[in-house]
Amino acid sequence: MVNGIERPLDLLNNSKGKEILVHLRNDRQLVGTLLAFDIHVNIVLDNAKEVSDGEVKRSIGLTFLRGDTIVFISPASTIASEKKE
Amino acid sequence: MVNGIERPLDLLNNSKGKEILVHLRNDRQLVGTLLAFDIHVNIVLDNAKEVSDGEVKRSIGLTFLRGDTIVFISPASTIASEKKE
Amino acid sequence: MVNGIERPLDLLNNSKGKEILVHLRNDRQLVGTLLAFDIHVNIVLDNAKEVSDGEVKRSIGLTFLRGDTIVFISPASTIASEKKE
Amino acid sequence: MVNGIERPLDLLNNSKGKEILVHLRNDRQLVGTLLAFDIHVNIVLDNAKEVSDGEVKRSIGLTFLRGDTIVFISPASTIASEKKE
Amino acid sequence: MVNGIERPLDLLNNSKGKEILVHLRNDRQLVGTLLAFDIHVNIVLDNAKEVSDGEVKRSIGLTFLRGDTIVFISPASTIASEKKE
Amino acid sequence: MVNGIERPLDLLNNSKGKEILVHLRNDRQLVGTLLAFDIHVNIVLDNAKEVSDGEVKRSIGLTFLRGDTIVFISPASTIASEKKE
Amino acid sequence: MVNGIERPLDLLNNSKGKEILVHLRNDRQLVGTLLAFDIHVNIVLDNAKEVSDGEVKRSIGLTFLRGDTIVFISPASTIASEKKE
Incomplete structure (x- = not known):
């Protein structure tokens, strides 16, 4: 599952087109399909x-989510498949 | 709907002249027509x-909204059309 | 009304010598005549x-107002003229 | 009164040797004679x-006051002379 | 145990593939296997x-954890082995 | 008393080897003899x-005090000599 | 005791291999032996x-402690030896 992750942003690159969970500083959580991101982790x-x-x-x-609030x-997919073992 | 979004700011570029919802750090929300933005996400x-x-x-x-409060x-339009499915 | 705003700071440039409302992070609001601003939005x-x-x-x-508190x-003028339609 | 203010820091330059009011982020206020400032608004x-x-x-x-708390x-002088009109 | 740590990030480099505890600003704590990190301490x-x-x-x-929340x-392993002496 | 202060950091330079009061963001106050400082106001x-x-x-x-908490x-000496006139 | 401290980071350099007290922004305090630090005061x-x-x-x-939380x-040693005089 974790093949090809050498740098942190590789995980975001692998997640393009897939559903992700984003936890924000104000403890709000968003789910959605990742379309794009940049080095500031704006997504x-x-x-x-x-x-x-x-x-x-x-x-x-x-x-559009500003990176500095993430x-x-x-x-x-990885959240679902690892529900408390 | 999501054609042409390769980088996060592409979404803002596609939204010029259209109505957007902006959620601020103090949990205030503004709606208005996007006229301009820059790389700091000042809008x-x-x-x-x-x-x-x-x-x-x-x-x-x-x-004028400072980017670092967003x-x-x-x-x-996408909020309206996706009201809880 | 919105002619000539291609970048966010154009709005401030158009407002020089005119009265503006400034909303600060601590939810204080100031009104006054805009004399000067810079790229940090110090005004x-x-x-x-x-x-x-x-x-x-x-x-x-x-x-003198520091930009990072704005x-x-x-x-x-635009606030007055658009009072809840 | 406002002659010669083209950039925000011009106001500070004009105020050297004069008494100023400084409002800090923690809502404390200091008054004193401005001796020096720099581009970070350290004063x-x-x-x-x-x-x-x-x-x-x-x-x-x-x-010595750090600029990022201002x-x-x-x-x-301008506060005194403009007391609620 | 502490051989080879000349710079702070050496500790993260030594911990790749191993379980770490991450304490966040909001006082949440995460444990997991460190796969990757960068100079911003994104991990x-x-x-x-x-x-x-x-x-x-x-x-x-x-x-993916943003470094500025850590x-x-x-x-x-070092937490377990040093439980209050 | 204020001779030779052209830039804010000149005050710190003049205070080397002398006792200073440092007011921190969390409203704690420290007193001590200033030994060293840098441009980030780390002291x-x-x-x-x-x-x-x-x-x-x-x-x-x-x-060692990080500048961004100051x-x-x-x-x-100047605090003592100016006690509420 | 204070010989050789010309710049703030000299104190950290002198403390390598020795026990230090670190006071964090959230008012937590850690003690431990300083192994490494960098210019961001990550330690x-x-x-x-x-x-x-x-x-x-x-x-x-x-x-590993991020510098911006310190x-x-x-x-x-200096805390112990100076207990309220």
């Missing part, structure tokens, strides 16, 4: 939704 | 309005 | 007044 | 006093 | 889990 | 003590 | 322990 999500405790709170569609980013 | 909105829970709180007209930006 | 206001809910709280005269800036 | 005040509601809280003499700076 | 963890008081709160799988990082 | 104090309301709370000896710095 | 501590009111709260072993750093 664009398609079909973004704000989620809380696994529930969708609102849909915000296509979204705490962590995880591919949605 | 100018025309006909800007502060909104809360879908209600207009006040109109602030033509507005959390995310969404084209208003 | 100088003449005849600056701190306002709250449309009331003048105190006059602070000629004022959230947004609006020409006072 | 040195002589005969600095912390004030609150027009009262002197304590004297702190000669003081919100705004006003020449004391 | 990628595999099999990341959020922990609190030694309990796993949730699994978040493969994760307070400290410890190899998990 | 080293000897015989540093944390003080509160004129009382010594604890001694912390030789101390609000203001005053030579102790 | 590596060996045998690090979180302390509070002189008590060890937990051991965290070998630790308020001040003191050699442990």
Whole structure:
């Protein structure tokens, strides 16, 4: 699963076109399909939704997220497949 | 809908002249027509309005917004069309 | 009204000598006549007044404002002319 | 009064040797005579006093102030002469 | 144990492929296997889990963590082996 | 007293080997003898003590202080000599 | 004791291999042996322990600390030898 990750941004590159979870500084969480990112970790999500405790709170569609408000980013697939062992 | 977005700022470029929603760090939200932006994500909105829970709180007209207070930006059209599926 | 705004700072350039509203990070608001600005969005206001809910709280005269405490800036004329439509 | 202010720092240059009011991020206010400043808006005040509601809280003499804690700076003379019109 | 640490990032280099504890600014703690890092201390963890008081709160799988939200990082092995002496 | 202060850092240069008061962002105050400083206003104090309301709370000896946590710095001699006039 | 400190980082250089106290922004305090540091004041501590009111709260072993979370750093020896005079 982790092949080809030599630098941190490689994970984002591998996640293009896939669903990711983004955890923000204000403890909000967004899920959406990663369309683009840059070295500042600014990202664009398609079909973004704000989620809380696994529930969708609102849909915000296509979204530009400033990198400096991001705490962590995880591919949605790896979260699902590792639910508390 | 997402054609042509290779870098994050492409979404802003595609949104020029269109209505966007801007979510700020202090959890205020503004809607307005995107007139201009730069690489710091400083933006100018025309006909800007502060909104809360879908209600207009006040109109602030033509507005310069500093990029470092912005959390995310969404084209208003994509929010409307994706209301909780 | 919005002619000639290609980059965000164009709005500030158009507003020189005119009254603007400045919203700060601590949610204070100042109005005053824009005399000067730079690329850091440091600005100088003449005849600056701190306002709250449309009331003048105190006059602070000629004022230098650091750009990194600013959230947004609006020409006072556009606020007046767009009061909730 | 505002002659010769083309760039924001011109106001500070005009205020050298004069009394200024400095409003800090933590909402403290200092008054003192401006001796020196640099492009980071670091400043040195002589005969600095912390004030609150027009009262002197304590004297702190000669003081070096880091620019990134400053919100705004006003020449004391312009505050006095513009007291709520 | 501490051989070969001349610069701070040497500790991260020595920890590649090993489990580390990451303490974030919001006082959350994550454990996971360090896959990659860069000079901004952005890191990628595999099999990341959020922990609190030694309990796993949730699994978040493969994760990209922005460096500027990190307070400290410890190899998990050194924590275990030094439990209050 | 203020001879030779053309740039803000001149005050720190004049204070080497003398006692200074350092006010930090978290409203803690330290006094100590200034041994060294750099352009980031990182400083080293000897015989540093944390003080509160004129009382010594604890001694912390030789101390390196990061510049970005500092609000203001005053030579102790000027504070004493200007006690509320 | 203070020989050879011309620049702030000289104090850290003199403290290599010795026990230091690190005070963080969130008011946590760590003690440990300084192994390495860089110009960003990122540091590596060996045998690090979180302390509070002189008590060890937990051991965290070998630790990488990001410089921008640090308020001040003191050699442990100078704290002990200067206990309120």
